Amino acid sequence: MLLNIIGTWVAATLTIGILSFLYKDNPLYKAAEHIYVGTSAGFAIIYSWAFDVYPMLVEKFNTNIAAHNHIEAWILLIPAALGVMLLSRSNLTLPALAALSLLMLIFRQFSWILVVLAVMCIAMFIPTLVNPRIEWVSRWPIAFTVGIGSGLGIAAAIQGYLLPQISDTLRPLVNVNNIVVFVGCITTLFYFYFSREHKGALGVVSRVGIVFIMVAFGASFGYTVMSRISLLIGRFYFLFHDWLPIIR
């Protein structure tokens, strides 16, 4: 209960601190901003450990070793090595090593795969003392990630987006809605046809296309305004409902 009250007061102070920037920059805003940045960074480290490194690497490795599945255990070194290689892009191997050691100490977790990972970090750092331009190594894991992303994405884009949308656009022109969709689709496509100068009939059609595009932008902007106001309502609701019990 007491923790809830403290939490609410801290949240309310930070909310007012952030909103005070609307008047002018001030120390309370600066403090709130720095607390936010610091908390986010801390959370990101714990998050990476708790949701990625520990369950997907350490726990899996330990479970497989305990079950004498040595191949399945040590094969985890491949994604781990790719991760270490990715760190070479910004010379983050040493900070990563420090963070890893710290997390092992904090959570009192020991695993041989983490030791190997630490050795990898050092092995990746040493060449940078001779030649700092080693970031090309990071292209391999990036290529791996791009390959997976493309493989999954291309199929999904065709199967789950392009074909259903094209098929839905090809409707009989028997009502106003279908005619609007047809005209909007064709004229917008013509607007993005840049192989010929937009003059004459092409100019007229592309100008109609830009009207449709502007209507879409307008709808999108209207929704965005609604969204941003909703966030303000959310903060005011918190202040009046949770902090000051004005509305119940």
Added chain:
Amino acid sequence: MKFWERLASVDRRVLYLLLSLSVALPLVLKLRSRVRISDPVRQAYEAVDKLPAGSVIMISIDYDPSSAPEVQPMLIALLHHAFRNKLKVIVTGQLPLGLPLAEIALTQAAPQHGMVYGKDYVNLGYRPGYTALIVGIGREIRDYFNTDYKGVPIDSFEFMRSVHTYRDIGLLVDLAHGATADAWVQYAGGRYNVPIIIGCTGVNAPGMYAYLRAHQIKGIIGGLQGASEYEALVEKPGSATLGMPAQSAAHGLIILLLIVGNVGYIVSRRKAKK
């Protein structure tokens, strides 16, 4: 200084103050506005409503506190609806920060309907993987979620023993503030034909209408307005219903400022030409 010129040079802080008052006053005065139910929200409601009791509904919490004012009321209303209709609820998420929000909503809604954790609903928590995870659930949910968010094996929950793939899920609900809604529609809907409804922030809502029109999703709950409509449908008015008069007042003020600003600009330009 002329009137229109003075209007054009109003301190922005005055506008902030006006906007703050337009939001705060309706909240403090607890004003209520009439809620008109739109077709996309009604369709979403009906998709949940027509599921037979005992069906499994999977809700993916793909938003975090930055979008909670808009999306959290949708989750609470949806949970009330699902629990009232005796549906089994699986909660999961693509964002780790969404988990506490899911817990808050579950602890708020479940006891009101006498629902018990593990028997009527489970929270599987967050797993990394994103699109690979979405595709992977189509093969076997246990490849990604063999335990719930507390580490309890999912097979220890009776209703989860019969849930393996999307075929065992009656409806997928994605509550999103980003591109995850597209991912669920394209990867899960496109490949496995899972019935999907989307609840999203206002920013994302316009992009979802194309999916609705192409029958790729069953319904949309868009922004705070959508949330208030869903609250009205389940007859559980909450923060969205309370927030809509403030929303309307703020919109009215913005429209007024747009008109005044443009008239001022046109008048000033005409005077300058003369």
